[in-house]
Amino acid sequence: MFGTFSCLSKGIVILIPSFIVLAVAQTKFVLWLGLILFSFASSVVINVINSFASKYGLQNEKGAILGIFRSLQALARAIGPLTASFAYWSIGEKATYIIGSLCLLCPLLILVNVQHRLRALPMKIAK
Numbered sequence: 001m002f003g004t005f006s007c008l009s010k011g012i013v014i015l016i017p018s019f020i021v022l023a024v025a026q027t028k029f030v031l032w033l034g035l036i037l038f039s040f041a042s043s044v045v046i047n048v049i050n051s052f053a054s055k056y057g058l059q060n061e062k063g064a065i066l067g068i069f070r071s072l073q074a075l076a077r078a079i080g081p082l083t084a085s086f087a088y089w090s091i092g093e094k095a096t097y098i099i100g101s102l103c104l105l106c107p108l109l110i111l112v113n114v115q116h117r118l119r120a121l122p123m124k125i126a127k
Helices: 002-024 028-054 059-091 093-103 105-126
Strands: none
Touching (some): 002 093, 002 105, 059 093, 093 105
């Protein structure tokens, strides 16, 4: 389980600079670099999150858990681009990508917090 935490955190850490690279891209090379970082990191993050979701719940609950999770993913795929496009046309491309990269700090901090809690759990059970 901690391997998935590591993979997920590395993916998010790569996503953050990819947004910044996309924000400051002035040449095709820099744009491609940002896109390659973004596509690699997002594919890792999405697959690891799906793997994460499949591990939770009892055997008879997994269908409902994965169904809800996939519905939330679809909702995010609808709301995310809509929100980003409003921001893009309202405050500009650089600010949108920079704010997006800063927003990615939230899931990273949550992930670190959850990882620390899970590592402390066996110690509490032993006491």
